[in-house]
Amino acid sequence: MTRNPNMREAILSAAESLFSTRGFNAVSIRDIALEAGANPGSVTYHFKSKDGLLLEIYKRHCGPMNKRRIELLVAARRVRDVQDRLEAIVRAYVQPAFSSSSDLAGGGARFTRLRAVMSAEGNAVVGRIIAEIFDDTTNAFIEAIEQSLPHLPRKTLVWRSQFLLGALYYTLVNPERVTRLSRGEADGADMAEAIEQLVSATVASLQAPDINGEAAAESAAKAGARKAPAGSRSRNP
Amino acid sequence: MTRNPNMREAILSAAESLFSTRGFNAVSIRDIALEAGANPGSVTYHFKSKDGLLLEIYKRHCGPMNKRRIELLVAARRVRDVQDRLEAIVRAYVQPAFSSSSDLAGGGARFTRLRAVMSAEGNAVVGRIIAEIFDDTTNAFIEAIEQSLPHLPRKTLVWRSQFLLGALYYTLVNPERVTRLSRGEADGADMAEAIEQLVSATVASLQAPDINGEAAAESAAKAGARKAPAGSRSRNP
DNA sequence: TGATAATTTGTACATCTGTACAAAAGAAAA
DNA sequence: TTTTCTTTTGTACAGATGTACAAATTATCA
Structure with missing residues (x-):
């Protein structure tokens, strides 16, 4: 019996959820299958490999x-x-x-x-x-x-x-x-x-303002650092 | 013979480098040992476990x-x-x-x-x-x-x-x-x-300016969205 | 020197990993 | 119904993983 009418979607969703919180390597295909209520073999049937599953998520x-x-x-x-x-x-x-x-x-x-x-x-x-x-x-x-x-x-x-x-x-x-x-x-x-x-x-x-130049003239008199002169910010010229 | 006078440091450094580029789970203790020129067993000797090694990096x-x-x-x-x-x-x-x-x-x-x-x-x-x-x-x-x-x-x-x-x-x-x-x-x-x-x-x-309030009065007449009224930015009051 | 402690090595083990594949089950079409 | 195709299941396997541990090696110090 096909428990879930669209198991492919369930696997994708489960993988997306697990990958996004734990990372790629920390999640096993068995973890994904468990979360999706699927059989591990079913994952490789639909997506060929773990990489393929990730790729499919991106394509989606x-x-x-x-x-x-x-x-x-x-x-x-x-x-x-x-x-x-x-x-x-x-x-x-x-x-x-x-x-x-x-x-x-x-x-x-x-x-x-x-x-x-x-x-x-x-x-x-x-x-x-x-x-x-x-x-x-x-x-x-x-x-x-x-x-x-x-x-x-x-x-x-x-x-x-x-x-x-x-x-x-x-x-x-x-x-x-x-x-x-x-x-x-x-x-x-x-x-x-x-x-x-x-x-x-x-x-x-x-x-x-840009870090070097632009508003520099405005506060030229001011003593300060070489790059990103402090206090030079007020408004775009 | 002790090849590296401070193997502990070498392991820490190698782990730091590998973890920071590949993540935690993608790096094995054997990877770290190889990078550090150490024996895998030496890693668990100095840091007890992989988690202990990570913890030690943070403490450092x-x-x-x-x-x-x-x-x-x-x-x-x-x-x-x-x-x-x-x-x-x-x-x-x-x-x-x-x-x-x-x-x-x-x-x-x-x-x-x-x-x-x-x-x-x-x-x-x-x-x-x-x-x-x-x-x-x-x-x-x-x-x-x-x-x-x-x-x-x-x-x-x-x-x-x-x-x-x-x-x-x-x-x-x-x-x-x-x-x-x-x-x-x-x-x-x-x-x-x-x-x-x-x-x-x-x-x-x-x-x-803050997204709701503060500069709102300045452009009160302006028709706009409820939050973060567009065009309300000009300068701090 | 010799004795004791600290480190390094090699190996072993139980577990988990991705993936392959045949068998079973179900759905679709004849 | 029977046939054909799609999907699911269960099992298997070769390799990697974290970790434990005894033996070998090196350093420290009496």
Whole structure:
């Protein structure tokens, strides 16, 4: 008897859940099968190997998530006000990572956490995918930000996009820390608030003056360090 | 014959290196022994178990790193200018994570990357340590920032400290991404630049207005969303 | 020197791992 | 029904894993 009408989905879901919380190597095929209520042999039947299973998870999510991101980005670029536009661009990048709008309900955050864990583990199977698929999307966002902040060198925007992705990842990996450090004032697992906090913080960081140059003339008289002169921040010129 | 005068150190160093790049479960005791030029049995002799080895790595680094952080924080709090002080505080948090000033040469970044990987894998052995040792230091920093930015609720500062740590972690975990996306313009492994970029971006994000309230009155007339009204950012009141 | 302690080595073992594969069970179509 | 295809199950296996432990080796010190 076929207990579960769609065992393939159950296995995928179980694997996604376990990989995203424990990592790839810490989870065995038997663990996945147990969680999915399947037989271990059934896993290799559907996905051939453990690597194949991981690959299938990526295939499942990458497309919809980045498609949604680009949709939102296109809309964001049409916003008139520079400030509003920048915020819309960042939101277009962040939002689909927390909750994919595709049919996979609530899978967005789980998949992003999975990406974070795989990235930390230096997973070889996944490394290729990241560079090939995600870099295109990220480049589109960097270009859009570049147009809204033309006075900043691309190099600096890349650094700041790195910080954004890191913040995004860690928020999903370790939400308890927010709850703990805020002594219950904030809920680290509240994704709506996470998005708002992340967007506002990122928009501000994107608008910071470049570390060398740009706002330097403003406070030239001031004695200070060589790089990143202290106290030179006030507003974009 | 004792080939290596301090085999214990060699094992610790090898384990640190392997764990920080591949994760905990992907590295076997035999891998570590091979890397250290030791016998597998020697590892359990010195550290009793694989968990014990990981624990010993943390004991080795946590103290010096957080001690250095607090030293720098104390100095930073004495800075007069608010802007300069905030920057000094953030730098005091970031700098020791990249290069510990202790006798362990260059071990700071490697250990921080290790922490990032363990955090992503949800390592149980380490979870306890993080909360007990690192939260104290982090709280000291949040308090210091709170004093420099008294108009912001603690809750918001906790979120932004979360983003800072995430950015820090990811920069060490995946520096190649910066190099790749910047098309060689930037070197993601250049830690001096990573620190400067991270500090300047973080100082700006800390100074952003709170997502609900604070700067709301300024643009009250503006039609907009409920939370985080778009276009409300201009300057701290 | 010789005796005692500290370390390193080699081996062994029970367990878990990914995967293969034949047999069984079920579903679909004739 | 019978036939054919798809899926699930159970078992097996070769290899890796953490760890224990006795023997061999080296260092320390009387």
